[in-house]
Amino acid sequence: xxxxxxxxxxxxxxxxxxxxxxxxxxxxLPILHKVQAExxxxxEAAKQVxxxxxxxxxxxxxxxVSFYHDYRDHPAGRHVLKICRAEACQAMxxxxxxxxxxxxxxxxWHETASDGSVTLEPVYCLGLCATAPAAMLDGTLxxxxxxxxxxxxxxxxxx
Numbered sequence: 384x385x386x387x388x389x390x391x392x393x394x395x396x397x398x399x400x401x402x403x404x405x406x407x408x409x410x411x412l413p414i415l416h417k418v419q420a421e422x423x424x425x426x427e428a429a430k431q432v433x434x435x436x437x438x439x440x441x442x443x444x445x446x447x448v449s450f451y452h453d454y455r456d457h458p459a460g461r462h463v464l465k466i467c468r469a470e471a472c473q474a475m476x477x478x479x480x481x482x483x484x485x486x487x488x489x490x491x492w493h494e495t496a497s498d499g500s501v502t503l504e505p506v507y508c509l510g511l512c513a514t515a516p517a518a519m520l521d522g523t524l525x526x527x528x529x530x531x532x533x534x535x536x537x538x539x540x541x542x
Contacts, residue, residue: 390428396421397432411437411447415454424455452504459502460495462540467517469508477516477528481505484533501540 397418404413411433418429430444437444448454466472466481488496488503495502511517514526520536 393422393426393428394432397426397429398436401433401436405436411439411444415448415451419454423458427456452506455493455502458495460499460540462501462521463504464501464536464540465504465506465509465519467507467509467511467515467519468505469512471512472516475515480516480528480530480533483530484537487533487537498541501537 400417400421401410401414404410404417407413414433414437415425418433419425422429425448430448431441433439434441434444448456464484466477466484468477468481485491485503488501490496490503492503492505506519509517509519509524511524511526516526516528518525518528518533518536520540525532525536
């Protein structure tokens with residue numbers, strides 16, 4: 384696949400992002416962040432465009448995308464709910480809360496509810512260890528989670 388194989392509009396947007404960031408030292412992460420902000424995920428075709436433009440292999444770009452949990456290869460739901468799974472949250476019962484939440488939503492980690500309302504993602508420390516267990520919904524942090532709080536969060540994302 385080459386740059387011409389990508390839809391013209393998509394390629395133009397990707398190349399514009401690359402041009403904005405290529406002067407930076409180590410430009411791949413800023414490029415990937417901006418591509419994800421633009422498209423909501425990292426399109427497969429973008430990996431090849433980024434690789435060709437930065438004189439890297441597609442495998443190198445794919446390796447970075449797959450290594451970092453914040454990058455996604457498919458669009459997320461209308462909301463993104465991240466549940467902390469770090470040690471402090473585990474000690475305070477996050478796994479049981481997460482299991483109940485996954486059952487209620489009918490999804491697993493990195494999946495999106497069938498109605499497109501929410502994508503569930505694990506995260507390994509939100510910095511709220513003193514108020515564990517913790518979660519983040521669309522950038523808003525929640526501490527001291529319990530079943531009632533998660534019920535309210537689910538009701539919020541399902542609206």
